[in-house]
Amino acid sequence: EDQVTQSPEALRLQEGESSSLNCSYTVSGLRGLFWYRQDPGKGPEFLFTLYSAGEEKEKERLKATLTKKESFLHITAPKPEDSATYLCAVYNTDKLIFGTGTRLQVFP
Amino acid sequence: DTGVSQNPRHKITKRGQNVTFRCDPISEHNRLYWYRQTLGQGPEFLTYFQNEAQLEKSRLLSDRFSAERPKGSFSTLEIQRTEQGDSAMYLCASRNGGPGNTIYFGEGSWLTVV
Numbered sequence: 001e002d003q004v005t006q007s008p009e010a011l012r013l014q015e016g017e018s019s020s021l022n023c024s025y026t027v028s029g030l031r032g033l034f035w036y037r038q039d040p041g042k043g044p045e046f047l048f049t050l051y052s053a054g055e056e057k058e059k060e061r062l063k064a065t066l067t068k069k070e071s072f073l074h075i076t077a078p079k080p081e082d083s084a085t086y087l088c089a090v091y092n093t094d095k096l097i098f099g100t101g102t103r104l105q106v107f108p
Numbered sequence: 109d110t111g112v113s114q115n116p117r118h119k120i121t122k123r124g125q126n127v128t129f130r131c132d133p134i135s136e137h138n139r140l141y142w143y144r145q146t147l148g149q150g151p152e153f154l155t156y157f158q159n160e161a162q163l164e165k166s167r168l169l170s171d172r173f174s175a176e177r178p179k180g181s182f183s184t185l186e187i188q189r190t191e192q193g194d195s196a197m198y199l200c201a202s203r204n205g206g207p208g209n210t211i212y213f214g215e216g217s218w219l220t221v222v
Contacts, residue, residue: 004150032208043112043199043213044151051208087150094164095141096201096211098150 002027006088006099013106016077021102023088024070032091033071035064037084038101044087047073078106110134112214114200120220121190128186129217133202140183141211142175143199144168151199157183158205190221 003026013019025033032051036044048057050066057064061082063074073086085103089096113132121127133140138159143151154173155165159180169175172190177183187194197216203209 034211036213041216041218043114043215046210046212049208049210089150091211094139095153095156096151097153100148100150 002090002092002097004088004090004097004099006086006102008102009100010103011105013075013078013104015079015106015108018074018076018078020075021073021086021088021104022070023073023099025088025090027090027092027097029092030090033066034089034091034096035071035073036087036089038087039084047086049091075104078104080106080108082106112200112202112212114198114214114217116217117215118218118220120222123192123221124189126186126188127190127219128184129198129200129219131183131185131200131202131214133182133200134212136204137202137212138180138205139203140177141201141203142183142185143201143213145197145199145216146195154185187219190219192221195219195221 005024007022032049035047038044048064053068065072083106085101087101089098115130141156142154145151157177172188175185199216201211201213203211
């Protein structure tokens with residue numbers, strides 16, 4: 001059965017303190033690994049899709065990487081506006097399977 | 109491109125009542141998904157359509173839940189005889205059918221059953 005596990009569940013960072021979020025997955029046939037950002041009370045906002053091991057994508061202070069078993073979302077010099085829940089999902093058999101997310105809080 | 113639109117955004121209903129949510133996907137997106145999300149959890153897949161055909165339903169989708177996409181455009185999700193355990197955010201998403209296309213989510217419809 002496809003499974004996605006995210007860690008940590010919650011992360012508190014000081015502004016400017018870089019860190020990484022982990023997404024480990026078990027899937028029969030990966031057709032894409034997605035990262036979304038979700039603000040409280042809102043729908044997930046698309047960030048990245050990664051398709052093969054070794055692939056990397058960047059957007060502002062965020063960089064996503066992918067191996068055969070896990071993905072990392074690196075946050076460099078975060079700002080308070082980066083505070084949100086970050087969701088990881090694998091795409092297989094025509095649907096996304098999500099992890100439970102990492103709740104990130106960045107303090108000034 | 110106006111994004112995925114969901115209505116109503118919030119619904120409070122009494123236990124036992126029926127509720128219906130509507131989703132308007134991004135224009136020309138032939139795939140439409142419904143997910144459910146509770147506090148502290150990731151979205152859980154409920155069902156999806158390709159055009160007007162409902163291709164898969166999760167075991168989470170009990171007999172009280174029904175989804176339609178009659179003309180391959182907008183979709184409705186109806187919950188009959190609501191229970192307190194149905195309280196959640198119901199998310200709709202859409203994408204084009206080709207490989208590698210992004211799945212975009214709406215803002216969700218919050219349901220509170222009292």
